[in-house]
Amino acid sequence: MDPTTNDYKEFVTDLVIPHQRMNVNINPDHITMLEGTKIKKQHSRKRRAHKSGVLSRKEYAKLGLNTLPTKQMKYEEALPLHNLWKGYVREHLELREGAEVPEVHDPRYDEFSRQLVKLDLHGAKLKVVQSKCRTLEDLDGICVMDTKNVLKLLGKDHRLRTIPKSECVFGMKVGNMQFTIFGKHLNIRPAERSVKKIKNFVEPFM
Amino acid sequence: MSKDNKKKLLAQRHVSSRMNFLFQASNLMAEGHRTKLAAYYGKLCRNVGTKAVMHMAPALKRSLCKRCSLPLLPGVNTELQVAEAPKEVAVTPFPQKEAPSNGGAKTKKKRHRRQRKKPKRRSENGDTGNNREPQPEIHNETEPISLYLKCSLCHSQRSFPADNQRDCWLEQSQSVVQVVSLPGENGQR
Numbered sequence: 001m002d003p004t005t006n007d008y009k010e011f012v013t014d015l016v017i018p019h020q021r022m023n024v025n026i027n028p029d030h031i032t033m034l035e036g037t038k039i040k041k042q043h044s045r046k047r048r049a050h051k052s053g054v055l056s057r058k059e060y061a062k063l064g065l066n067t068l069p070t071k072q073m074k075y076e077e078a079l080p081l082h083n084l085w086k087g088y089v090r091e092h093l094e095l096r097e098g099a100e101v102p103e104v105h106d107p108r109y110d111e112f113s114r115q116l117v118k119l120d121l122h123g124a125k126l127k128v129v130q131s132k133c134r135t136l137e138d139l140d141g142i143c144v145m146d147t148k149n150v151l152k153l154l155g156k157d158h159r160l161r162t163i164p165k166s167e168c169v170f171g172m173k174v175g176n177m178q179f180t181i182f183g184k185h186l187n188i189r190p191a192e193r194s195v196k197k198i199k200n201f202v203e204p205f206m
Numbered sequence: 207m208s209k210d211n212k213k214k215l216l217a218q219r220h221v222s223s224r225m226n227f228l229f230q231a232s233n234l235m236a237e238g239h240r241t242k243l244a245a246y247y248g249k250l251c252r253n254v255g256t257k258a259v260m261h262m263a264p265a266l267k268r269s270l271c272k273r274c275s276l277p278l279l280p281g282v283n284t285e286l287q288v289a290e291a292p293k294e295v296a297v298t299p300f301p302q303k304e305a306p307s308n309g310g311a312k313t314k315k316k317r318h319r320r321q322r323k324k325p326k327r328r329s330e331n332g333d334t335g336n337n338r339e340p341q342p343e344i345h346n347e348t349e350p351i352s353l354y355l356k357c358s359l360c361h362s363q364r365s366f367p368a369d370n371q372r373d374c375w376l377e378q379s380q381s382v383v384q385v386v387s388l389p390g391e392n393g394q395r
Contacts, residue, residue: 055273055360063274063360065245077238081231088227092220120224122231122247144243191253194221 005031006072068145068152070160078123078142078154085123089174092119101177117185118194121146126153129180130169139163146190151183221258225251229266229277236277241359248275274360289352289365 005028013024060066089095093115102108127140139161141153151163151170165183172179188196232247248270255262270277280286354365 053273059360060274065242065249065274068242073240077240080234080238084227084230084234088223091223115220118220118224120227122228122250145246191250191257194224194254195258 007069008033010069010071068160071158073144073154073160074158075142075154075156078144081123081144082125082142085120086174088123089119093174095175098176101179114198116179116181117198118196120190120193121151121186122190124172126151127171128163128168129171132167136163136168148187148189218258218260221254221260225254225260225262228254229262232270232275233277233279236279236283241276241283245271245274245276245359248277251275268364271357271360271362272364273362274357276357276359278355278357278364280355283358284355286353286355289354 008031009026009028012026013021016024055063093112102112121143122145124143125140126143128136128138131137139153139155141155141161143151144154144160145152149165151165153161153163155161165186168183170181170183172181228247228251232244232251235241235244235247252262252270252275254260261267269279276283278284351368352365353368354363356363
């Protein structure tokens with residue numbers, strides 16, 4: 001099916017009150033997109049001049065790249081991403097078979113925890129262990145998008161959920177290891193994470 | 207000094223593994239027709255590279271769309287298309303003399319590029335004139351065609367000139383490894 005019509009369908013269903021949504025049935029033939037009316041001449045010339053270059057933030061948002069559809073992606077589609085991520089973690093943390101988390105007095109501990117913060121979370125299976133907000137607790141899924149303040153998790157029920165980082169504590173499993181991550185310290189843009197200097201002492205908030 | 211260097215190398219290794227992962231993820235999503243996610247991972251891969259001052263291999267860099275960082279995979283995302291009606295400026299065999307009159311319609315930048323390119327080719331021909339004289343003639347007979355890939359997301363185009371001077375072309379002897387022909391075809395010829 002055409003992905004664009006899916007977008008419109010989802011938009012219309014979201015307008016209906018929740019317990020009636022099951023009954024909504026939209027015929028794709030009935031969807032008509034209206035074209036914009038006038039385009040000023042100056043405007044078009046400006047755009048053409050710009051077209052060769054990079055996308056501006058405005059155009060980037062207009063293409064819908066900052067938002068993801070909430071109900072279209074299947075959990076199974078994210079599984080290959082998770083498998084890819086598993087390999088990446090092994091490489092990043094230099095894990096071998098049966099490796100253990102270093103103890104606090106271990107000399108490797110500092111380096112290990114520093115690398116853990118720099119880890120890329122796209123494709124990780126995360127679970128909200130603890131949160132200030134009760135409704136967010138016990139949600140789990142594969143992380144598909146990571147921004148400064150928010151994680152987007154794709155749950156097993158094929159829904160994409162947006163979860164604020166700063167109020168939550170996340171649990172993550174890698175092989176036989178279990179990590180607990182305080183989301184407060186993840187509040188860095190994902191691109192800057194790998195270069196950011198991290199202070200030695202960080203206190204948990206709860 | 208050596209210790210410092212070592213530390214830097216270690217950091218770079220982590221960055222490179224992350225970029226590698228992101229690039230693979232981006233390609234994976236592009237194959238699964240999740241264009242938005244693919245573009246997002248591509249963009250992130252590029253951003254990580256700029257933040258950590260690390261370069262991608264040029265071939266990989268060019269496989270991402272210039273505008274929206276969507277990996278362009280011909281046959282999956284896009285198709286390699288032949289551009290319509292080559293411009294008459296390009297058809298003229300030696301445009302160097304006529305360049306000022308023709309170039310008026312075009313932008314300055316393009317004219318510069320053409321002028322820089324032409325003398326080089328001439329000198330090249332002069333150097334290797336003994337070896338391959340017939341080749342320029344072939345080039346003049348065939349019209350220059352340009353191929354392009356169009357990004358499905360942001361509709362930007364990436365074009366390639368297709369001429370037989372390039373490496374990956376059947377006319378170039380070094381690019382042909384083996385010629386396999388079916389017996390039926392041989393009979394027809």
